[in-house]
Amino acid sequence: MSRTGFIQNELDLKLLVLYIMDRAVAPITFLQLLDLALCDAGVDYFSLTEAVNHLTETEHLSLNGELYSITEKGRRNIEICQSSLPYSVRLRCDENLVKLNDTLMRQAQVQTGLQPNEDGTCTVRLYLADEAGPLMELKLISPSLAQGQTLTSKFQQSPEAIYHEIMALLVRHSQEESDSSSEQEA
Template sequence: MNRPGFIQDQLELKLLILYITARLSQPIPYETLWDLTLCDTAIDYFEFTECLTDLVRTEHLIIDIDDLYTITEKGLRNSKICQSTLPYSVRVRCDTNVKACNRRMSLEQQVQASHSPRDNGTFTVSLNLTDDMGSVLALNAMVITEDMAKDVEKRFLENPQQLYQKVLDVLLAPEEEEIETKD
């Protein structure tokens, strides 16, 4: 069967899935893997699901307790051996998409925000910013309502560097000179 796109059969689709998962920096959910696989117009959802299930069954991929997919050593070996059979243009698109996905996942790991209720009805918002060396900023703040907590989380997740810079600006600002008063 000839169809549009470069991926023409299930074997090529399995190789594409292995190619993608071999380049990911961490386990990913089904939906993300499906999105990354859509780099070719010939990909069919049901065929993708069937191939993914078969790759798990044959132990090329594993699914963890959180339903995240990870490539196995067997999958890595087979991907490495067969990657050159995938069309170059498909590999280039995959590499670009996977690189962006890895960046996004890294940022999500480095920037975290959550909130929890307190006994008095207020909420504690926890904001954390890390890098490769460890914690950069860890801040717990009390807010009055859950809506405020959600707003603080949203703003922090959108621009964590801004909060970090403002906190440093306040902490590193020169002390104001005391004004002497004469009696």
């Protein structure tokens, strides 16, 4: 039975995988790769599994835990061969990658962590960055793990608003100190 879609053989599938991995802004899971690769009717789960395993064995991809990333060898090969992929497949991949890359960048920019302490408290880490680099890294002691989880959840919902509130509070406090010292001098 002949395949439908533009991806017709193992080489096409490997090129598709390398194309996707080269454009992902961070390492991704197999399921994320599968979701992106299903942009063509010629792709199926089992063939993709074989292609990814082979690319990992030949060191075109690396696997760290559950996350795949492209190696320099893979980047060199896809740079040379990407024009072999049909334009329509590349276009669909690029469209699908926009949403995933936004999610991956957001995960890199907004991070939280919890570390239970021996006394029953927990250390909460809140981190916010933008394209230029880190904006804020805050560590707090929470009285319990449950409250720490609440803090991290709230931070992940609106990290920018929390950052702006902290900045406004610090600026307001600084202005009040400046105003009170000016009054004392007069």
